[in-house]
Amino acid sequence: MKPLRPHDPRTLGEYELLGLLGEGGMGAVYLAQSRGKTVAVKIIRAEFAAQPEFRGRFRSEVNRARQVPPFCTAAVLDADPEHETPYLVVEYIDGPDLADRVAGDGPLTGGALYSVAVGVATALVAIHGAGVIHRDLKPRNVLLAPGFPKVIDFGIARALESTSEHTRTDQVVGTISYMAPERLDGGAVTPAVDVFAWGVLVAYAATGRTPFAADTPTATAVRIMTAEPDLAGLPDDLRAVVGRALAKDPADRPSAQDVLDALLTGRPGFTPPLLPPRRRAPHRRKVAGAVAAAAVVAAGALVVALNTGDDSGATTITSASAPASASTPAEVRIVDTLTRAGQWRDKRTGDYSCELGPDGLAVVSGTTDDGVTCPGPATVFAGDQSIKVHYDELSDDACALVGFRHTGRARYELTACADEIAVAAYHPSGDVNTISSAPLKGDYAARHQLVIDIVGEIATVRLDGEKLLTAVLDDPALAEGATTLGLAQLADGDEGFVRFSNIDIRA
Template sequence: MQMKPLRPHDPRALGDYELLGLLGEGGMGAVHLAQDRAGRNVAIKIIRPEFAAQAEFRGRFRSEVNRARQVPPFCTAAVLDADPDHETPYLVVEYIDGPDLAERVTRDGPLTDGALYSVAVGVATALVAIHGAGVIHRDLKPRNVLLAPGFPKVIDFGIARALESTSEHTRTDQMVGTLSYMAPERLDGGAVTPAVDVFAWGVLVAYAATGRTPFAADTPTATAVRILTAEPDLTGLPDDLREVVGRALAKDPAGRPSAQDVLDALITGRPGATPPHLPPRLPARPAAPAPARRRALVGLIAAGAVAAGVVAAGALVPALTAGDGSEATPPPSGNPATPAEVHIADSLTSAGQWRDTRTGDYSCELGQDGLAVVTGPGNDGVTCPGPATVLAGNQSIKVHYDELSDDACALVRFRHTGRAGYELTACADEIAVAAYPPSGDVHTISSAQLNDKHAARRRLVIDIADDIATVRLDGEKLLTAVLDDPALAKGMTTLGLVQLADGDDGFVRFSDVDIRATRG
């Protein structure tokens, strides 16, 4: 691993460690080569000041480091020391003098024979150790596999969750990880379990054997679509690895083997073999994402759909990695790109961001219970005047609605300018997101059915992570939608009502709206 000289702003010592040079830098911090008092070489990751200033991050960092120290050093870089309370928190790990897997494949081409199986078995062994300690890596990729003499070593486990779990970074569903190695459930807001690491293992082994990832496409968005809907391209993978890799890449996390099952299959000497306790192989399922995911994505994803919601290798950077081991360059240390936050909060009980409005066709009335919207029959969309703030990029919209009349739909318009934008309609039996672009070609992007169990659920949340919108009702995820029209990249947020049937007035009451966004 190539080392660069220390820079003027780099510390010369931390705790019991003397820093010798710079090994690399990412969005979370810089990694330095150092020596302890006994003269042993170690690697120190120094956390960026903007994260160090957050008490919540420090707490998470401390907790995750303690868990990572419980991981036995079987094909992992041992966690040796850490000081979460230092002015600049740092983590000390075993120094491994060797190239990473991405460097090796880029320089020498795909791995074959013993070298390939060493990576497959070594990384599976590391995952068994990591998962056994109750840790999920979350960012397994070639850059995080170092080819030390003997077996490979997996690095950078145990601190990704410290970044991902802090409220500042999860408010708009930002994720820690690298797109090409992300399991489908990570892209559509599913639960993060050890199965996401098994999926990444399958992608990594395919990359090591072929020099490309099995869902590779021309753009990040197209790659995301393939992960969610397509079968992996395992052309060029040795026959005796293809079975276990294919099963690791199952769309449904329940259909993937555990890391221990993967390791058992590999060490039988016939990596395609299935040990008795491995679950039966699921049938091939072309375009196999879960129904809600399928509804949300058919024909919808276009350029930029998943860009800034993903952060690389424990790094908070508004870019994707290419999937071939290369990564976007983060902001330079000491000069972070910190976007300003916009926060709009209104109880809707008195004049403020929203104002009373009364016309012959509809009314928006502020009162002690919130904003009451009343409209005549057949009105195709009434919105109440609200804040003129134009928002772009990641944002979270939360609002409570109730007293919805029959044949009416609560309406939330966002990225809305003039007669164009996106809108969410929450009706008695369905919730949907639609686009109405300047061209006038209105179309539904994604929808989900509601039933009696949703009748009393009225806290609506729309989280937008760089063009992927996730909609929840009282915490239950109902749908995702891709906001892919470049003409609708920014706009205002308004509240309103749609009345579906003739002959009756429509009514809905909104309260406690909270809108947060970052813009840089």
């Protein structure tokens, strides 16, 4: 505890402040006393206090948090959202947090490790049962009280995150190493985000590092979205549970109750094998080069505040969607059924053809693997955008091709083949890099809807509504460009075919 500073308040309501316990993005936490009882008082920063909607959200979240059983959390004792300086009063827990414990004594083992795994899972069951999502579970928010770990700061992050001023720019408040993939690419926030954070936290407690750790916060974010977790060093009987909690798709994660049941009963049926390694992508169209380097967290441009000196991976971020480029006004949109000449036009050569007809744009390649690009609109899109298009009748030796940010020789290309979908970057230098790929299964010749959503520098690809992959678009030379349709031929000597219809592109 530090002594009070000249600008710190001395009293709040009935509470006499004794010293400063810590500061964070929302405000400061003080040790206080009232009627002989020691408590912790958290005050809210003036910039949030000035927002009426924040005060209302704060009040609602505090009321929910009061419904959480206090045996595994820091109990909410009092709050005054109407005070000039809104404040929250919680039980004071005299014990180190998990980050300090691991930093000082090394990774936990044996009973100490299982106490944290079970204790935090129990807290999540109670928190979720009260209708609250923590949203910022991390080692700093787990206090190692005598007898049982206590989880703090639950629910209040939502009050901050959901104010109108912040949702206007899609701000996300949290700690990057513990954020689930869906939080990084704008997906729904459900209790599954806390289960993911539990998996990261237990891995950190057991090994002293987070399972997606990288050299920079942005690289960590990309690993969360695209890489398998590094769980080396976890005890065997924890590894499967943690691995399941770290599934990319929230639907594949267990609930907090399932996690707790698995820890307490060791039911083998709950812990399926970890996700299999990604199948090695086959060679496509003479594509050369290594996988592109990780670049930027989804949801746009980032303001990153590093929590230096904290090996728990606690890099707190606030992210806001970058505005669309001036060259792409928000109302720009291209909609075309591709059944008659319009934005796209017919083209026939000795090597390939692009023909518009009643069923859409038919693309036929010749007997070389140079690929086909059909003439289309020159409209330049930059910043956030969405591309939707249907394709069908794909031959087994070809790939449907959607180019975007296309500027002459440079572009990004998505190829949907019979057994794989991939995103590659064709750089102005002539280098080609496959950025991300995923296997496909099913009827490749059937009609499919392909969706590419670009937010900031992250592209999310969905096929028939199912999210398949994310790709980092980090080349500054490929910041804007046109959208193209075409076909990639896989081998010399064969002809390829694909038909496109109903394209919708919007900023």
